[in-house]
Amino acid sequence: MSGIVEAVVPRRMGTSFRWLVTSSWTSNVGDGIALAAGPLLVQSQTDSAFLVALAALVQRVPWLLLGLWAGAIADRVDRRRLVVVANLLRAGVVAALCAFLVTDRVSITVVLVALFCLGVAEVFADTTTSTLLPMLVDRRDLGTGNARLQAGFLVGNQLVGPPVGAFLFAAGTVWPFVAQAISILLAVLLVARIATTPVPARDERSHVRRDIAQGVRWILADPPVRTLALVILAFNITWAAPWAVLVTYALDHLHMGEVGFGLLTTASAVGGILAIGLYGRLERRVRLATLMRVCLSLEVLMHLALALTTTGWVAIVVMGVFGLYSFVWGTVSSTVRQRAVPTGLQGRVSAAYMVCVYGGIAVGQLLGGVLAQAWGLTAPFWFAFAGAGITLALVWRQLSHVAHAGAVETRAEPALD
Known part of the structure; x- marks a missing residue:
């Protein structure tokens, strides 16, 4: 034990x-x-x-x-x-x-x-x-x-x-x-x-609004962290669009029934469980930039596969792969961000990323419903494929810099202005 x-x-x-x-x-x-x-x-x-x-x-x-x-x-x-x-x-x-x-x-x-x-x-x-x-x-x-x-x-x-x-x-x-x-x-x-966590050093005269502005300015001024935030925002918009209609897609397009829809979410969890055992070896043997590129590429291909398939078991396999690479991506992106951001800014940067996550999901869900209503249940998946693919092409070279952000042991704390 x-x-x-x-x-x-x-x-x-x-x-x-x-x-x-x-x-x-x-x-x-x-x-x-x-x-x-x-x-x-x-x-x-x-x-x-x-x-x-x-x-x-x-x-x-x-x-x-x-x-x-x-x-x-x-x-x-x-x-x-x-x-x-x-x-x-x-x-x-x-x-x-x-x-x-x-x-x-x-x-x-x-x-x-x-x-x-x-x-x-x-x-x-x-x-x-x-x-x-x-x-x-x-x-x-x-x-x-x-x-x-x-x-x-x-x-x-x-x-x-x-x-x-x-x-x-x-x-x-x-x-x-x-x-x-x-x-x-x-x-x-x-x-x-x-153990008690120390209060980050800061100017006692600083107002919360000023602290927020400082955190946003730091993100905008740091190319790797800024790129990662934009990737997370864009990929959450493209991810949420098809997920907004996933249950209808499973029932009416794939004709899987309620149990089949449940198997889609279960397959995702099973894929994530497999990733738990694989992650340590992946991190030791594969460069973080490569892991990031592979995960985002698989996301693009997942949308394409779900847009093309009309077979339930194919969708289940795709969802299993999704669970695997999404676990790896979530771990890698969190690690890269935490290494890159100074201790005194961790809260503000983490919050900004979560706003990108939930803001992206809200926009994506709205787009997904509109697209499905206008052009059918596979339209959100085609939108996600195109949007995620274009985003990945734009940031492909920059992912090397993103992955190595914070590689230096210490980074300067931001000056208070």
């Missing part, structure tokens, strides 16, 4: 890293439970397709409204404490929702308000959590650390949590949310064991 623990969370990476990984895995199981139970709860409260769609939107809106503010605050305070406070607020919101469920006073309005409040707390919790790893492990171990955190998200949030959430919801509406609240509280206890 000790050998397995050492392989998963090496002793050289420190005790605090082990607490961070365990906390992240625990939290991801709870979030995975809510991933299935949340939509089921919304569906049980309304027959309106608009309100169902609104429920998905209200958890993303806080990222667009508060993401940059959350990043600036994460760069001003003890990050571990901010994670603890934000997660305690999340637990409080879930507990309040449980109280409404137990007393049978729940309504779609209550659910929407709860989802929005959870989204606000998650902005601060997720933004700040992403800054902890570079403060806890050596730079050479960032790839391993990100792989372990990504593995927890994949297994807990995508594979284990959702079926447990659906089962608990069938047993009683309140039970999945009780389980989520317990997992959040356990995650808080675990992350609280991390």
